[in-house]
Amino acid sequence: MARDISKIISPLLGNTDQHCKNSIELAKELKEITIEDNDILISHDVTSLFTKTPTQKTIDIVVNRIRQDKTLHKRTNLTADDIAQLIGLVANSTYFTYDDTIYKQLEGFAMGNPLSATLCEFFMEDLEQKAIATAPPNCKIKLWKRYVEDILEIIPKGQTETLTQHLNNIDDTDSIKFTYELETEGSxxxxxxxxxxxxxxxxxxxxYRKPTHRPISIMDIRTSHHTQNVSNQNTISPNKHNDRRERP
Structure with missing residues (x-):
């Protein structure tokens, strides 16, 4: 069901100037760009996008987009209300079993669910349009290209902290936070x-090839406070029962 819903709503995504389809297309665009001496290349990244994306707010964004879609009837017989109910059902089905214990993810969307990436994309498109439209005047964004939760920007030098603070204040649920990286020696x-x-x-x-990291072990997962798993008590809640046969 999650995959079917994703197919129905996905055509509404990726139609903005900020959307980055892949690195090949982005490279073509970047070759046409000239950067000024007083500008800087930076990138922003959302911390834990899947588990921090506000669930109900995202569903509201999707439903609003669907209601405005005049081609919905060509893809499905479902109404916007039908799709909203199905998304809510899928989004809240976040139970999983680990080490003989049943857990429920309390925030965000489950990684591995075919619908999660699509829903997060709806949220990010909405957030970035608001961020660009309300950016401080002295922080003129000359380039904004986003791939999932990673954003490449060109802005005036000295405005990185201003832009980052602005981005971190856009989400009124205070769930989404950004970190940034600056160009180093021009790269x-x-x-x-x-x-x-x-x-x-x-x-x-x-x-560019990222440095190779050592394989992650089960012990790393169980002890890490930064991974999105059972150790993160802010987003994961254990079920009181340990019977594998139990179904939520």
Whole structure:
């Protein structure tokens, strides 16, 4: 059901100028851009997007978009209210079993659910449009390209903290928070690209490979306070029963 709902609502996504389809398309766009000496390349990243995206607010955003969609009837016989109920059902079905214990995720959307990425994308599109429209005047955003929760920007130098504070205040549920990275020696890594400014203001694109990390063990998962798992008591709640046969 989750996959079917995703197919119905996905055509409404990816139609903004800020949308980044893949690194190949982005590289083509970046080659047409010239960066000024008083500008800086930065990237922002959402902390724990899936488990921090506000559930009900996101559903409201999706339903509002669906109600305005004049082509919905071509993809399904379901009404906007029908889809809203189904999304709510899927979004709240966040039970899982780990180490003979049943848990329920209390916030956000479950990773691995076919619908979760689609719902998070709806939320991020809504948030970024508000962020760009209300950005401080001295923080002119000259480039904004987003791939899922990663955003590449070009803004005036000295405005990174201002923009970050602005982004962290957009979500009125106070769930979504951003971190940032600055260009280093004229270069910044984004997706699988290393983007480097040239002396004439053009951007050079090379392939980037992230440093290899050691494999994550079960012990790492059980003891980490930063991963989205059973150790995070803010988003995960254990069921009192330990019977694997129990169904929520």
């Amino acid at each position: 910044i890594a984004f997706m699988d690209m290393k983007i480097t400014r040239q002396t004439d203001g053009t951007l050079n694109i090379n392939t």
